[in-house]
Amino acid sequence: MARCKICREPFKKLNINHKTCPNVACAIELVRRDKEKKAKKETRERKVAIRSRADWLKLAQESFNAFIRKRDEHLPCICCGGWAEQKYGGSWDAGHYLSRGAYPELRFEEDNCHKQLKTCNGGSGRFAHKQKTVAQSYREGLILKIGLERVEWLEGPHNPKKWTIPELQEICALYKKKLKEVTHG
Numbered sequence: 001m002a003r004c005k006i007c008r009e010p011f012k013k014l015n016i017n018h019k020t021c022p023n024v025a026c027a028i029e030l031v032r033r034d035k036e037k038k039a040k041k042e043t044r045e046r047k048v049a050i051r052s053r054a055d056w057l058k059l060a061q062e063s064f065n066a067f068i069r070k071r072d073e074h075l076p077c078i079c080c081g082g083w084a085e086q087k088y089g090g091s092w093d094a095g096h097y098l099s100r101g102a103y104p105e106l107r108f109e110e111d112n113c114h115k116q117l118k119t120c121n122g123g124s125g126r127f128a129h130k131q132k133t134v135a136q137s138y139r140e141g142l143i144l145k146i147g148l149e150r151v152e153w154l155e156g157p158h159n160p161k162k163w164t165i166p167e168l169q170e171i172c173a174l175y176k177k178k179l180k181e182v183t184h185g
Contacts, residue, residue, distance in 0.1 A: 002018070004019075004020045004021040004023075004026055005019045005020055005026075005030055006020055006021075006025075006026040006029045006030055007020075007021060007023065007026050009021050051165075053163075053164075053165050053168070056165050056168035056169060056172065057163060057168055059168070059172050060108070060163075060168045060169075060171040060172040060175070061100075061107070063171070063172045063174075063175035063176050063179065064094070064107075064108055064113070064171065064175045065093075065094035065113075066094075066175070066179050067175045067178050067179045067182065068094035068110070068113045068114065068115065069092055069093075069094050069115055070179055070182045070183060071110075071115075071182055072114055072115030073115070075114075075115055077092075077115065077116055077117040077120055077141075078095065078114040078115060078116055078138055078141040078142065078145065079095075079116055079117070079120040079121075079134050079137045079138045079141060080117065080120055080137060081141070082117060084117055084118075084119075090118070091117065091118060092115050092116065092117065092118065093115075093116050093117070093118050093121040093122070094113050094114070094115065094116070095113065095114060095115070095116030095120065095121040095138070096112055096113050097112050097113070097114070097138055097139070097142055097151075097154060098112055098154060098155070103158070104160070104161060105158045105159060105160055105161035106154065106158065107161075107163075108171055109154070111142075111146050111150050111153075111154060112154055114141075114142070114145070116138075120134055120138075139151065142154075
């Protein structure tokens with residue numbers, strides 16, 4: 001005995017594709033739900049198709065940042081070595097050593113991005129003396145974490161990079177997958 005997809009009553013299937021009981025109302029409701037599901041899928045596909053490069057860049061950056069925060073979840077702030085209580089809006093950023101604006105080619109470089117307190121990341125540009133201190137302490141923490149050779153590579157010259165939509169889609173998918181792997185073991 002099978003169960004009707006709509007009313008959940010048991011019924012005997014007449015063939016392999018039979019999904020509802022003999023009640024006509026159940027069959028009509030199933031057709032309505034299928035049409036609604038198909039319309040939602042088409043709408044979702046149209047929304048994806050009209051996304052701009054900027055939209056994909058934002059989505060890829062969000063996926064990358066989520067992965068970095070989860071990867072470094074059990075580590076202290078790369079700059080000050082401090083910890084913070086979790087608060088509304090979060091206490092942590094995925095802070096880039098070399099900024100995304102000045103070094104867009106390093107935007108998705110994992111060695112260039114680490115868990116950072118919002119106060120260290122967001123407040124670093126407000127006062128010149130603090131900027132210098134935060135940058136210096138980030139570099140020191142980075143040398144301890146990845147080594148001087150990798151830091152010097154980051155600081156070295158790099159070819160400019162203009163991400164295409166397919167590349168950004170791949171990056172988005174890659175970091176969603178990596179986030180799942182880090183989250184689930």
